[in-house]
Amino acid sequence: MNYNTKQSMLILEYIKANADRHLTADEISEGLKNLVGKATVYRNLERLCGSGTVRKYILTDGKSACYQYADCEPHTRHFHLKCLECGRLYHLECEHLTELDEHIRANHGFSVDPSRTVFYGTCAECMKAKEGKAQ
Amino acid sequence: MNYNTKQSMLILEYIKANADRHLTADEISEGLKNLVGKATVYRNLERLCGSGTVRKYILTDGKSACYQYADCEPHTRHFHLKCLECGRLYHLECEHLTELDEHIRANHGFSVDPSRTVFYGTCAECMKAKEGKAQ
DNA sequence: CTAGTTGCAAAGAGTTTGCATGGCG
DNA sequence: CGCCATGCAAACTCTTTGCAACTAG
Numbered sequence: 001m002n003y004n005t006k007q008s009m010l011i012l013e014y015i016k017a018n019a020d021r022h023l024t025a026d027e028i029s030e031g032l033k034n035l036v037g038k039a040t041v042y043r044n045l046e047r048l049c050g051s052g053t054v055r056k057y058i059l060t061d062g063k064s065a066c067y068q069y070a071d072c073e074p075h076t077r078h079f080h081l082k083c084l085e086c087g088r089l090y091h092l093e094c095e096h097l098t099e100l101d102e103h104i105r106a107n108h109g110f111s112v113d114p115s116r117t118v119f120y121g122t123c124a125e126c127m128k129a130k131e132g133k134a135q
Numbered sequence: 136m137n138y139n140t141k142q143s144m145l146i147l148e149y150i151k152a153n154a155d156r157h158l159t160a161d162e163i164s165e166g167l168k169n170l171v172g173k174a175t176v177y178r179n180l181e182r183l184c185g186s187g188t189v190r191k192y193i194l195t196d197g198k199s200a201c202y203q204y205a206d207c208e209p210h211t212r213h214f215h216l217k218c219l220e221c222g223r224l225y226h227l228e229c230e231h232l233t234e235l236d237e238h239i240r241a242n243h244g245f246s247v248d249p250s251r252t253v254f255y256g257t258c259a260e261c262m263k264a265k266e267g268k269a270q
Numbered sequence: 271c272t273a274g275t276t277g278c279a280a281a282g283a284g285t286t287t288g289c290a291t292g293g294c295g
Numbered sequence: 296c297g298c299c300a301t302g303c304a305a306a307c308t309c310t311t312t313g314c315a316a317c318t319a320g
Binding site: 271272273274275276277278279280281282283284285286287288289290291292293294295 | 296297298299300301302303304305306307308309310311312313314315316317318319320
Binding site: 003004005006024025026038039042043046063064065 | 283284285286287293294295
Protein backbone atom coordinates (compact mmCIF):
# COMPACT_ATOMS: atom_id res chain seq x y z
CA MET A 1 0.00 0.00 0.00
CA ASN A 2 0.84 3.69 -0.33
CA TYR A 3 1.88 4.16 -3.89
CA ASN A 4 3.81 7.26 -4.89
CA THR A 5 1.46 8.82 -7.33
CA LYS A 6 2.02 12.10 -9.10
CA GLN A 7 -0.83 13.63 -7.11
CA SER A 8 0.24 12.46 -3.68
CA MET A 9 3.73 13.82 -4.31
CA LEU A 10 2.38 17.14 -5.50
CA ILE A 11 0.29 17.46 -2.37
CA LEU A 12 3.14 16.66 -0.04
CA GLU A 13 5.46 19.04 -1.87
CA TYR A 14 2.92 21.79 -1.66
CA ILE A 15 2.43 21.32 2.07
CA LYS A 16 6.18 21.21 2.65
CA ALA A 17 6.69 24.34 0.60
CA ASN A 18 4.12 26.07 2.80
CA ALA A 19 5.26 24.56 6.06
CA ASP A 20 4.99 27.93 7.73
CA ARG A 21 1.30 28.29 6.91
CA HIS A 22 -1.91 26.58 7.83
CA LEU A 23 -3.59 25.47 4.66
CA THR A 24 -7.16 24.48 4.04
CA ALA A 25 -7.97 21.57 1.78
CA ASP A 26 -9.37 24.10 -0.61
CA GLU A 27 -6.20 26.16 -0.69
CA ILE A 28 -4.15 23.08 -1.46
CA SER A 29 -6.55 22.06 -4.16
CA GLU A 30 -6.46 25.51 -5.73
CA GLY A 31 -2.74 25.88 -5.19
CA LEU A 32 -2.33 22.84 -7.37
CA LYS A 33 -4.55 24.41 -10.04
CA ASN A 34 -6.88 21.50 -10.57
CA LEU A 35 -4.03 19.09 -11.05
CA VAL A 36 -5.51 17.12 -8.18
CA GLY A 37 -9.15 16.49 -7.38
CA LYS A 38 -10.48 17.74 -4.09
CA ALA A 39 -11.44 14.29 -2.91
CA THR A 40 -7.88 13.19 -3.48
CA VAL A 41 -6.60 16.11 -1.45
CA TYR A 42 -8.81 15.07 1.44
CA ARG A 43 -7.82 11.43 1.15
CA ASN A 44 -4.15 12.28 1.10
CA LEU A 45 -4.44 14.68 4.00
CA GLU A 46 -6.14 12.00 6.02
CA ARG A 47 -3.33 9.58 5.25
CA LEU A 48 -0.65 12.14 6.05
CA CYS A 49 -2.33 12.94 9.35
CA GLY A 50 -2.45 9.27 10.15
CA SER A 51 1.27 8.92 9.56
CA GLY A 52 1.98 12.08 11.55
CA THR A 53 3.47 13.90 8.57
CA VAL A 54 0.79 16.54 8.68
CA ARG A 55 -1.23 18.02 11.50
CA LYS A 56 -4.84 18.99 11.36
CA TYR A 57 -6.22 22.03 13.14
CA ILE A 58 -9.81 23.02 13.62
CA LEU A 59 -10.20 26.74 13.80
CA THR A 60 -12.89 28.64 15.66
CA ASP A 61 -14.98 29.54 12.71
CA GLY A 62 -15.63 25.82 12.50
CA LYS A 63 -15.96 26.10 8.77
CA SER A 64 -12.92 24.38 7.45
CA ALA A 65 -10.01 22.48 8.88
CA CYS A 66 -6.43 23.61 8.37
CA TYR A 67 -3.47 21.41 7.75
CA GLN A 68 0.18 21.98 8.31
CA TYR A 69 3.35 20.08 7.60
CA ALA A 70 4.65 18.64 10.86
CA ASP A 71 8.30 19.38 10.29
CA CYS A 72 9.06 20.25 13.87
CA GLU A 73 10.11 17.52 16.24
CA PRO A 74 7.54 16.62 18.84
CA HIS A 75 9.89 17.85 21.57
CA THR A 76 9.68 21.38 20.35
CA ARG A 77 7.10 22.78 22.71
CA HIS A 78 5.54 25.03 20.20
CA PHE A 79 2.05 26.44 20.52
CA HIS A 80 -0.09 28.36 18.13
CA LEU A 81 -1.77 31.70 18.67
CA LYS A 82 -4.71 32.55 16.47
CA CYS A 83 -5.92 36.11 16.36
CA LEU A 84 -9.69 36.25 16.35
CA GLU A 85 -9.69 39.71 14.83
CA CYS A 86 -7.45 39.41 11.80
CA GLY A 87 -7.30 35.64 11.57
CA ARG A 88 -3.51 35.56 11.53
CA LEU A 89 -1.79 32.58 13.04
CA TYR A 90 1.31 33.04 15.16
CA HIS A 91 3.83 30.47 16.27
CA LEU A 92 4.92 30.63 19.85
CA GLU A 93 8.09 28.96 20.98
CA CYS A 94 8.93 29.65 24.55
CA GLU A 95 10.29 27.79 27.52
CA HIS A 96 7.55 29.26 29.60
CA LEU A 97 5.13 27.08 27.76
CA THR A 98 7.09 23.98 28.56
CA GLU A 99 6.66 24.94 32.14
CA LEU A 100 2.95 25.39 31.65
CA ASP A 101 2.71 21.94 30.17
CA GLU A 102 4.57 20.46 33.12
CA HIS A 103 2.49 22.37 35.59
CA ILE A 104 -0.75 21.10 34.15
CA ARG A 105 0.57 17.56 34.03
CA ALA A 106 1.86 17.66 37.60
CA ASN A 107 -0.97 19.52 39.26
CA HIS A 108 -3.98 18.73 37.17
CA GLY A 109 -3.16 15.29 35.81
CA PHE A 110 -3.56 16.33 32.21
CA SER A 111 -1.03 16.05 29.41
CA VAL A 112 -1.40 18.88 26.94
CA ASP A 113 -0.63 18.25 23.29
CA PRO A 114 0.77 21.53 21.93
CA SER A 115 0.40 20.36 18.37
CA ARG A 116 -3.35 20.16 18.78
CA THR A 117 -3.85 23.21 20.94
CA VAL A 118 -4.46 26.68 19.61
CA PHE A 119 -4.70 29.75 21.82
CA TYR A 120 -7.34 32.20 20.69
CA GLY A 121 -7.19 35.85 21.43
CA THR A 122 -6.10 39.16 19.98
CA CYS A 123 -2.70 40.01 18.56
CA ALA A 124 -0.75 43.18 19.33
CA GLU A 125 -1.64 44.87 16.08
CA CYS A 126 -5.34 44.30 16.45
CA MET A 127 -5.24 45.42 20.07
CA LYS A 128 -3.69 48.69 18.93
CA ALA A 129 -6.27 49.04 16.19
CA LYS A 130 -9.08 48.48 18.68
CA GLU A 131 -7.71 51.00 21.15
CA GLY A 132 -7.35 53.56 18.42
CA LYS A 133 -10.97 53.13 17.38
CA ALA A 134 -13.13 52.66 20.44
CA GLN A 135 -11.49 53.04 23.82
CA MET B 136 -36.36 43.71 19.94
CA ASN B 137 -35.77 40.44 21.74
CA TYR B 138 -39.14 39.05 22.67
CA ASN B 139 -39.44 36.45 25.39
CA THR B 140 -40.96 33.59 23.53
CA LYS B 141 -41.73 30.18 24.98
CA GLN B 142 -39.01 28.67 22.82
CA SER B 143 -36.27 31.13 23.64
CA MET B 144 -36.94 30.65 27.36
CA LEU B 145 -36.91 26.88 27.06
CA ILE B 146 -33.56 27.02 25.30
CA LEU B 147 -32.00 29.30 27.88
CA GLU B 148 -33.36 27.18 30.76
CA TYR B 149 -31.97 24.05 29.19
CA ILE B 150 -28.52 25.57 28.75
CA LYS B 151 -28.53 26.89 32.30
CA ALA B 152 -29.63 23.52 33.65
CA ASN B 153 -26.66 21.98 31.85
CA ALA B 154 -24.20 24.73 32.61
CA ASP B 155 -21.57 22.14 33.48
CA ARG B 156 -21.69 20.55 30.05
CA HIS B 157 -20.90 21.50 26.50
CA LEU B 158 -23.99 20.99 24.42
CA THR B 159 -24.37 20.71 20.68
CA ALA B 160 -27.26 22.39 18.93
CA ASP B 161 -28.57 18.93 18.26
CA GLU B 162 -28.47 17.91 21.90
CA ILE B 163 -30.40 21.01 22.87
CA SER B 164 -32.94 20.39 20.16
CA GLU B 165 -33.40 16.78 21.21
CA GLY B 166 -33.29 17.65 24.91
CA LEU B 167 -36.33 19.78 24.25
CA LYS B 168 -38.06 16.91 22.50
CA ASN B 169 -39.08 18.71 19.37
CA LEU B 170 -40.68 21.54 21.32
CA VAL B 171 -38.32 23.82 19.41
CA GLY B 172 -37.26 23.63 15.80
CA LYS B 173 -33.57 23.20 15.10
CA ALA B 174 -33.32 26.45 13.16
CA THR B 175 -34.70 28.26 16.18
CA VAL B 176 -32.11 26.63 18.39
CA TYR B 177 -29.36 27.90 16.10
CA ARG B 178 -30.85 31.36 15.91
CA ASN B 179 -31.18 31.61 19.67
CA LEU B 180 -27.68 30.30 20.26
CA GLU B 181 -26.32 32.91 17.92
CA ARG B 182 -28.16 35.62 19.80
CA LEU B 183 -27.05 34.31 23.18
CA CYS B 184 -23.45 34.20 21.98
CA GLY B 185 -23.75 37.74 20.78
CA SER B 186 -24.94 38.91 24.18
CA GLY B 187 -22.24 36.88 25.91
CA THR B 188 -24.72 34.69 27.76
CA VAL B 189 -23.47 31.59 26.02
CA ARG B 190 -20.07 30.62 24.70
CA LYS B 191 -19.38 28.69 21.57
CA TYR B 192 -16.60 26.15 21.27
CA ILE B 193 -15.33 24.38 18.23
CA LEU B 194 -13.97 20.98 19.08
CA THR B 195 -11.30 19.07 17.25
CA ASP B 196 -13.57 16.69 15.44
CA GLY B 197 -14.71 19.77 13.57
CA LYS B 198 -18.10 18.24 13.12
CA SER B 199 -20.33 20.27 15.35
CA ALA B 200 -19.96 23.27 17.60
CA CYS B 201 -20.62 23.08 21.32
CA TYR B 202 -22.28 25.71 23.42
CA GLN B 203 -22.12 26.39 27.12
CA TYR B 204 -23.81 28.75 29.51
CA ALA B 205 -21.35 31.50 30.43
CA ASP B 206 -22.19 31.70 34.10
CA CYS B 207 -18.67 32.50 35.21
CA GLU B 208 -17.56 36.10 35.31
CA PRO B 209 -15.07 37.09 32.65
CA HIS B 210 -12.43 37.66 35.29
CA THR B 211 -12.36 34.03 36.27
CA ARG B 212 -9.35 32.87 34.31
CA HIS B 213 -10.75 29.52 33.53
CA PHE B 214 -9.52 27.32 30.72
CA HIS B 215 -10.84 24.12 29.30
CA LEU B 216 -9.05 20.85 28.86
CA LYS B 217 -10.43 18.44 26.32
CA CYS B 218 -9.23 14.85 26.41
CA LEU B 219 -8.63 13.58 22.91
CA GLU B 220 -8.98 9.96 24.07
CA CYS B 221 -12.26 9.88 25.97
CA GLY B 222 -13.67 13.20 24.81
CA ARG B 223 -14.31 14.43 28.34
CA LEU B 224 -14.06 18.12 29.00
CA TYR B 225 -12.37 19.41 32.14
CA HIS B 226 -12.50 22.83 33.65
CA LEU B 227 -9.25 24.28 34.82
CA GLU B 228 -9.19 27.12 37.28
CA CYS B 229 -5.74 28.00 38.41
CA GLU B 230 -3.76 31.12 39.15
CA HIS B 231 -0.92 29.67 37.16
CA LEU B 232 -2.97 30.22 34.05
CA THR B 233 -3.48 33.85 34.86
CA GLU B 234 0.24 34.09 34.93
CA LEU B 235 0.47 32.37 31.58
CA ASP B 236 -1.95 34.83 30.14
CA GLU B 237 0.07 37.75 31.46
CA HIS B 238 3.29 36.23 30.25
CA ILE B 239 2.02 35.88 26.71
CA ARG B 240 0.62 39.37 26.74
CA ALA B 241 3.80 40.90 28.12
CA ASN B 242 6.38 38.94 26.14
CA HIS B 243 4.60 37.97 22.98
CA GLY B 244 2.14 40.81 22.52
CA PHE B 245 -0.85 38.57 22.38
CA SER B 246 -3.94 38.65 24.57
CA VAL B 247 -5.32 35.17 25.12
CA ASP B 248 -9.05 34.72 25.52
CA PRO B 249 -9.52 31.77 27.90
CA SER B 250 -13.16 31.47 27.05
CA ARG B 251 -12.30 30.62 23.46
CA THR B 252 -9.25 28.52 24.10
CA VAL B 253 -9.32 24.79 24.66
CA PHE B 254 -6.27 22.75 25.55
CA TYR B 255 -6.18 19.39 23.87
CA GLY B 256 -4.37 16.42 25.29
CA THR B 257 -4.84 13.34 27.41
CA CYS B 258 -6.40 13.15 30.84
CA ALA B 259 -4.98 11.22 33.79
CA GLU B 260 -7.38 8.32 33.43
CA CYS B 261 -6.66 7.81 29.77
CA MET B 262 -2.93 8.08 30.36
CA LYS B 263 -3.20 5.27 32.90
CA ALA B 264 -5.30 3.22 30.53
CA LYS B 265 -2.74 3.71 27.79
CA GLU B 266 0.17 2.74 29.99
CA GLY B 267 -1.69 -0.35 31.14
CA LYS B 268 -2.29 -1.44 27.58
CA ALA B 269 0.78 -0.68 25.49
CA GLN B 270 3.81 0.69 27.27
C1' DC C 271 -51.11 46.42 15.29
C1' DT C 272 -46.19 45.88 14.31
C1' DA C 273 -42.04 43.90 14.49
C1' DG C 274 -39.42 40.22 16.09
C1' DT C 275 -39.75 34.98 16.20
C1' DT C 276 -40.86 30.46 14.68
C1' DG C 277 -41.04 26.33 11.62
C1' DC C 278 -40.38 24.15 7.59
C1' DA C 279 -37.88 23.09 3.84
C1' DA C 280 -34.46 24.38 0.70
C1' DA C 281 -29.89 26.11 0.12
C1' DG C 282 -24.92 26.15 1.42
C1' DA C 283 -20.31 24.85 2.86
C1' DG C 284 -17.09 21.44 3.93
C1' DT C 285 -16.12 16.71 3.89
C1' DT C 286 -16.81 11.79 2.80
C1' DT C 287 -18.03 7.90 -0.06
C1' DG C 288 -19.23 4.71 -4.17
C1' DC C 289 -17.77 3.18 -8.30
C1' DA C 290 -15.49 2.86 -12.59
C1' DT C 291 -11.05 4.15 -14.56
C1' DG C 292 -6.20 4.75 -14.31
C1' DG C 293 -1.39 3.93 -13.01
C1' DC C 294 2.34 2.28 -9.62
C1' DG C 295 5.19 -1.41 -8.63
C1' DC D 296 -1.18 -7.89 -13.83
C1' DG D 297 -3.16 -6.86 -9.16
C1' DC D 298 -4.25 -3.53 -6.20
C1' DC D 299 -4.22 0.97 -4.55
C1' DA D 300 -5.18 5.73 -5.92
C1' DT D 301 -7.82 8.98 -8.52
C1' DG D 302 -11.83 11.65 -10.28
C1' DC D 303 -16.34 12.62 -10.55
C1' DA D 304 -20.58 13.19 -8.65
C1' DA D 305 -23.71 11.98 -5.26
C1' DA D 306 -24.38 11.60 -0.37
C1' DC D 307 -23.84 13.43 4.22
C1' DT D 308 -23.59 16.52 8.22
C1' DC D 309 -23.95 20.72 10.28
C1' DT D 310 -25.52 25.28 9.78
C1' DT D 311 -27.83 29.18 7.54
C1' DT D 312 -31.53 31.36 5.00
C1' DG D 313 -36.18 32.51 2.71
C1' DC D 314 -40.74 32.93 3.48
C1' DA D 315 -45.27 32.63 5.33
C1' DA D 316 -47.61 32.09 9.70
C1' DC D 317 -47.48 33.35 14.45
C1' DT D 318 -47.20 35.96 18.74
C1' DA D 319 -45.20 39.08 22.41
C1' DG D 320 -45.64 43.66 23.83
